[in-house]
Amino acid sequence: MPTYDYKCTSCGYTFEVFQKISDEPIGFCPKCNGKVKRLIGAGAGTIFKGSGFYQTDYKNKSNKPTEVKKTEGDKHSGDKDRK
Structure with missing residues (x-):
């Protein structure tokens, strides 16, 4: 059952009512006891049931980042100047 928001046109009081769609x-x-207007709501959000959804559920395991290996040529240039 949805929750509806109402606002009084006389006193400005805002309240929620949990009622069936078929209810008046x-x-x-x-x-x-003043007149009320039903407010337009955003509706209910999506409800996920179960164990959940994780970022790792959809990752392609073959796209792992490659490891960068250092070689002798990758040393700092400042090391040559030191003696």
């Missing part, structure tokens, strides 16, 4: 909209404010 609320007509009066529970605080002042």
Whole structure:
């Protein structure tokens, strides 16, 4: 069942009501008994059930980063100047 947001046009009170889709909209404010308007909501978010989704679930195992190996030529140029 969805949750609907309402706002009173008289006192400005905002409240939520948990009701069926087939239920009639609320007509009066529970605080002042004034008229209410149903607000447009963002709707419910996506609900994921189960163990979850992880970034590693979709990684291609053959695309591992290659290891960079140092060679004798990769030493700092400053090492030659030191004596």
